[in-house]
Amino acid sequence: MTALLETRGVWQRFGGLVANSDVSISVGRGEIVGLIGPNGAGKSTLFNLIAGVRPPTQGTIWLDGEDITATPATERCRLGIGRTFQVVKSFETMTVIDNVIVGALVRTTVMREARRKAFEVLEFTGLAARADVPASELIPSEKRRLEVARALATEPKLLLLDEVLTGLTPLEAQTGVELVRRVRETGVTVLMVEHVMEIVMPLVDRAIVLDLGKVLVEGKPTDIVRDPKVISAYLGDRHAVGS
């Protein structure tokens, strides 16, 4: 059985800067995979390549055994990739439920059906009470959840989460972690970019560490946090020597 998502030898160059070099990763069905690494490691670049913001300079991206390298973002959503944005991009003039309806309309054109689906997703994400509030009035943690809700309404096979747990209070982060777990229970595969290791490590089945645009290591979270290469990437060589 092939992996749900695969990148094969992906490169991304911006002028002289190499943001991703020869990145090959795969994400299996039903997994929660964390994509971590220090600042500037190329996490967001890789994330955007998978979401279809731009095609990679070189290499291919596969979803469900299908080459989607040249497929634009809109079409990738149709194929089953849902995403959130690191800097939230709510539809500010629309109500919370209307935001989610936009997502639901990918799978149906019947408004009643889309609205029902959207409300269901809002209940799932704990935003139902805020359904009729304009998105501009949500607090930051609610906006993060709205990003997730909108993406879930598109009924994705693969959900890409871009730092949804960063910058939240510990309690909010915990709620977020539980939400991600429940998302996986519904059969959705999750690939999440995260900066804060201590939040993601207990959550993910597997972590892929990027450093300087390359895959540094990948494996179980428990192994990753002890890996000297990871420690040195995050903290510098001095700390790694001691361990």
Next chain:
Amino acid sequence: MQDITHAQRRRRDLIIAAVLIAVAACVPMFVKDVYVQNIMVLTLMYAALSQSWNILGGYCGQISLGHALYFGIGAYTTAILFTKFGILPWFGMLIGGFISAAIALALGYPTFRLGGHYFAIATIVIAEIAFLLFLNWDWAGAALGIDIPVRADSWLKFQFTRSKLPYFYFALAFAAVAWLVTWWLENSKWGYWWRAVKDNSEAAESLGVVVFKSKMGAAAISAFLTAIGGAFYAQFVSYIDPESVMSFQFSLLISLPAVLGGIGTLWGPLFGAAILIPVTELTRSFIGGSGRGVDLIVYGSLIMAISLMRPDGLLGLFSRKRKKEAVR
């Protein structure tokens, strides 16, 4: 729960509209003054035009300041087809609508790749080019324009000299149709796509919204309806030239009511037109024939006042009030 409140609000809007139409239809029974009737016709026409503009500019967020082009195409198509080929205005109206929609699509193809202000600038330039072309196009009457020969009153030829009432009822029907189309679109996939594109096109794309197609759809519908208004106007004044149907002033007059009333809202254009058009017409008549510039000063001041104090239009006053109540 959810579904009910939403459906209820939509039904309430529909009922309000029905009542307004019924009331408006009765007004001419009491208002016999031709001058006032004239203002009512213009108010309804601009309400409808602005409602059409609002589809592209308000809902989809693509600010066009060149809608005079579609207005003029509608007027010219009807006038030319009637005077040169004897085609009845009713058909000319529809043909003008389709030509305008086709032009909107052809122009949208390159211009919708432009972002923000550049799109607005492009629409001004294109409309201005069309204006100059018509000013020099001999076959279409050039600067002299086209005189639509007026004979006996006739619904078939859509021309009336004895009374303004038929025009009034057509303008009312036009405003009602434009409103209904908007009402229907607002709760359709298109309506949601447009608002998503306006608010954040990158997020919209990630949710499967085909941004380019949404813009094209909005432009075509908007241009079609605007051309219907132009065709009506040609019949109403029975003489057109580039200055009177394609000048920049029309682009402003078409967009302003929506901006004033509430951009991207269902009731904004009607509300805005009901205030703006009578005010400008009265200002013009008070100051007399030479007061042409004054109405432009009025628009200018209004735009500044609105953008400074209430960027979401006058309707925003009501929703702000509602919000405060909700907080309490």
